[in-house]
Amino acid sequence: MGMEKYNNMDGKPSEYLYPPEILKRLDFDKSPAKFKPKISAANPGEDWMAVRPLQRSDYDKGFLQLLGQLTSVGNVTRKQFEDRFTKMKQSGGYYVTVIEDTRISKLIGAATLTIEQKFIHNCSVRGRLEDVVVNDTYRGKQLGKLIVVTVSLLAQELGCYKMSLDCKDKLIKFYETLGYKMEPGNSNAMNMRFEEPS
Numbered sequence: 001m002g003m004e005k006y007n008n009m010d011g012k013p014s015e016y017l018y019p020p021e022i023l024k025r026l027d028f029d030k031s032p033a034k035f036k037p038k039i040s041a042a043n044p045g046e047d048w049m050a051v052r053p054l055q056r057s058d059y060d061k062g063f064l065q066l067l068g069q070l071t072s073v074g075n076v077t078r079k080q081f082e083d084r085f086t087k088m089k090q091s092g093g094y095y096v097t098v099i100e101d102t103r104i105s106k107l108i109g110a111a112t113l114t115i116e117q118k119f120i121h122n123c124s125v126r127g128r129l130e131d132v133v134v135n136d137t138y139r140g141k142q143l144g145k146l147i148v149v150t151v152s153l154l155a156q157e158l159g160c161y162k163m164s165l166d167c168k169d170k171l172i173k174f175y176e177t178l179g180y181k182m183e184p185g186n187s188n189a190m191n192m193r194f195e196e197p198s
């Protein structure tokens with residue numbers, strides 16, 4: 001995997017969370033999502049847009065501020081960010097994927113696929129879709145669809161037998177257009193809360 005480190009514009013190497021080449025292989029014709037105009041992770045429709053794995057240097061590209069539009073993030077330092085990045089990479093199974101506006105070096109969309117190792121279904125793997133967000137000034141331009149379809153196809157590519165998500169009622173339609181289904185009798189999300197998230 002010699003592609004793990006690329007050079008940024010400033011010449012510094014920036015490390016990817018997972019190999020970026022996988023994203024180029026994804027076949028968007030496999031998704032029921034309708035894109036008008038047609039776009040994909042390899043060709044996001046604008047030459048200033050890039051769909052790629054999270055990089056260690058993304059602390060400086062507004063990644064945490066973007067997540068702040070989804071939920072509370074807290075005051076995460078660069079060291080905390082990098083330590084978490086290292087742990088995610090070492091443990092494997094974390095596919096944090098982002099869209100960058102390369103004109104301004106800012107992240108404008110993100111979604112995470114996590115992979116659970118299973119004994120069931122012949123030692124299969126299951127995917128979970130987490131932390132989907134598009135910067136509010138870029139919404140309504142298919143980027144939500146683009147990032148969700150990207151990580152969903154990635155789950156399929158990595159051999160997951162299914163991909164699951166939790167969402168608010170108002171987003172059910174959005175996810176249905178991308179191939180997710182409420183399964184009658186089997187679509188309840190339950191939580192046990194131990195503490196208020198900070």
Ligand SMILES: CC(=O)SCCNC(=O)CCNC(=O)[C@H](O)C(C)(C)COP(=O)(O)OP(=O)(O)OC[C@H]1O[C@@H](n2cnc3c(N)ncnc32)[C@H](O)[C@@H]1OP(=O)(O)O
Binds near residue numbers: 070131135144
């Ligand atoms: C698993 C999870 O992480 S759930 C958490 C989801 N994230 C959030 O709620 C954070 C705040 N919201 C957002 O970041 C964005 O609104 C997103 C990610 C939900 C959608 O991003 P967008 O870039 O606006 O989506 P996109 O332009 O691809 O919209 C696709 C379609 O879904 C519809 N849609 C998008 N957001 C919503 C919404 N909140 N409610 C209802 N419909 C919606 C759009 O109208 C569009 O329909 P169309 O194709 O018929 O025109």
